[in-house]
Amino acid sequence: MAAMSTARQAFGELGERIAERWLRRRGWRVIQRRFRSGRRDIDLVVERDGTVAFVEVKARKGPDFGGPVQAVNHRKRKQLERSAMVWIDRHGREADDYRFDVVGVLVDGAAVRVCHVENAFSLAHSA
Numbered sequence: 001m002a003a004m005s006t007a008r009q010a011f012g013e014l015g016e017r018i019a020e021r022w023l024r025r026r027g028w029r030v031i032q033r034r035f036r037s038g039r040r041d042i043d044l045v046v047e048r049d050g051t052v053a054f055v056e057v058k059a060r061k062g063p064d065f066g067g068p069v070q071a072v073n074h075r076k077r078k079q080l081e082r083s084a085m086v087w088i089d090r091h092g093r094e095a096d097d098y099r100f101d102v103v104g105v106l107v108d109g110a111a112v113r114v115c116h117v118e119n120a121f122s123l124a125h126s127a
Helices: 002-025 075-089
Strands: 030-035 040-048 051-060 095-106 112-122
Touching: 002 030, 002 040, 002 051, 002 095, 002 112, 030 075, 040 075, 051 075, 075 095
Parallel strands: 051 095
Antiparallel strands: 030 040, 040 051, 095 112
């Protein structure tokens, strides 16, 4: 079972690298990878034109598991929101706009497809 966990982790890291490269090519600057807050993390924190996006990356080996946004359930959203609030408290700037994006990476053999969902869900707090 540990080997399966290691393989799953390696595949997730591959998905994050693909997503990061895809975002960089579209003008996003990576501020932080794998921001940790307790046991929670944010895969990527990126910035472009005064917008900071907290990015959840979902990598899949085939189309049978649903879309990337559907994979971010209510519990995961709450965890991302809490982590984002910690990040904002530590690193945020008043002039920045914040949002949550989801990047789905589908690896099907040698073919790779990326789906970037901007503003996938809202930060449920009042500043």
